[in-house]
Amino acid sequence: MTLLKTDHITMRFGGLTAVKEFNLEINKGEIVALIGPNGAGKTTAFNMITGVYRPTEGQIFFNNQEITGLKSHDITKRGMARTFQNIRLFKELSVLDNVFIANHLHLKANLLQAVGGKMYPDFLDKLWQPKYKREEKEILEKSYMLLEKVGLLDQKDEKATSLPYGLQRKLEIARALATNPQLLLLDEPAAGMNPKETNDLTGFIRQIREDFDLTIFLIEHHMQVVMDISDRIYVLDYGITIAEGNPYEIQNNQRVVEAYLGVSEDA
Numbered sequence: 357m358t359l360l361k362t363d364h365i366t367m368r369f370g371g372l373t374a375v376k377e378f379n380l381e382i383n384k385g386e387i388v389a390l391i392g393p394n395g396a397g398k399t400t401a402f403n404m405i406t407g408v409y410r411p412t413e414g415q416i417f418f419n420n421q422e423i424t425g426l427k428s429h430d431i432t433k434r435g436m437a438r439t440f441q442n443i444r445l446f447k448e449l450s451v452l453d454n455v456f457i458a459n460h461l462h463l464k465a466n467l468l469q470a471v472g473g474k475m476y477p478d479f480l481d482k483l484w485q486p487k488y489k490r491e492e493k494e495i496l497e498k499s500y501m502l503l504e505k506v507g508l509l510d511q512k513d514e515k516a517t518s519l520p521y522g523l524q525r526k527l528e529i530a531r532a533l534a535t536n537p538q539l540l541l542l543d544e545p546a547a548g549m550n551p552k553e554t555n556d557l558t559g560f561i562r563q564i565r566e567d568f569d570l571t572i573f574l575i576e577h578h579m580q581v582v583m584d585i586s587d588r589i590y591v592l593d594y595g596i597t598i599a600e601g602n603p604y605e606i607q608n609n610q611r612v613v614e615a616y617l618g619v620s621e622d623a
C-alpha cells in the first residue's frame with residue numbers, strides 16, 4: 357500500500373530550481389533513503405513533504421489524501437514526523453522533559469481541535485480537570501516508554517545538551533515518536549555519531565520500525581548505513597532525480613558514481 361506519493365514536485369527559489377519534478381512513492385513498512393551530493397535538494401524535498409515549504413509545482417499525497425500546502429502541524433497530526441539535520445531540542449530542559457513536552461504539545465493541539473480551534477478562557481482550567489490530569493499521567497508513562505525504547509531512560513534527568521551528539525539524535529527521534537507517526541523522516545541520523553553508534557544505527561532504526569509499525573524515509577550521507585538499511589534509494593543531483601533502485605542497483609549505477617566522484621573534463 358502506498359503511504360506517501362509525490363507527483364512532480366518542484367521547488368524554485370528565485371532563479372534556482374532546488375528540486376525539479378520529484379516523483380516519489382513509498383509503501384507502508386518500507387525504509388527508503390534519499391541521497392545525493394551537498395546541495396542536491398534533499399532537505400528541500402523533506403521541507404516540501406513536511407509542509408515547511410509549499411511546492412512551486414506538483415502534488416503530495418499521504419494515505420491517499422492530498423497534503424500539498426498544508427501546514428506542518430496539520431501534517432504531523434495526520435501521522436508524519438521528522439527530525440532535523442541541525443538538532444532542535446529544548447536545550448535547557450532535561451531529557452525526560454523534552455519528550456514529555458513533545459507529547460504534551462501534541463495532546464494540546466488535539467485538545468484545541470476538540471474545542472473548535474479556539475482558545476476558550478477556560479481552556480487552561482480544562483487541563484487540570486480529572487480527565488486531563490489522567491492524560492498527563494498517561495503522557496508521563498508514554499514518555500518513559502519512549503525513552504526506554506531509544507535507550508535513554510538512565511539519562512532521563514540529564515540536560516538534553518549534556519548528552520553526546522549521537523544520543524541527542526536518539527532523543528530527537530523519541531520526540532518525533534511522541535506524535536504517533538506512521539511515517540518518520542530522518543534527516544541525516546548518523547551525522548555526529550561515533551563509529552560504534554553508526555554501526556548500531558541500522559539495528560536501531562529497524563527496531564523502532566518494528567516496535568512502532570513505522571515507515572521510514574531518511575536522508576543520509578553515510579553510505580554504509582544507506583546501503584545496509586534501505587529497501588530502495590532515490591538519488592538527487594542538482595535537484596534532478598538521477599536514479600532510483602535497490603542498494604545493489606544504485607551502487608552499480610554509472611550516473612550515481614559520476615555524481616559522487618565527479619567526471620574529469622576530458623573523460
Ligand SMILES: Nc1ncnc2c1ncn2[C@@H]1O[C@H](COP(=O)(O)OP(=O)(O)OP(=O)(O)O)[C@@H](O)[C@H]1O
Nearest residue numbers: 369372374392393394395396397398399400401441
Ligand atoms: N530557503 C532557501 N532559499 C534559497 N535557496 C535555498 C533555500 N533552501 C535551499 N536552497 C538552495 O537549494 C539547493 C538545495 O539545497 P538543500 O539544502 O535542499 O540541499 P541538500 O541536498 O539537503 O544539501 P546538504 O546535503 O548539504 O544538506 C541549494 O543550492 C541551496 O542553496
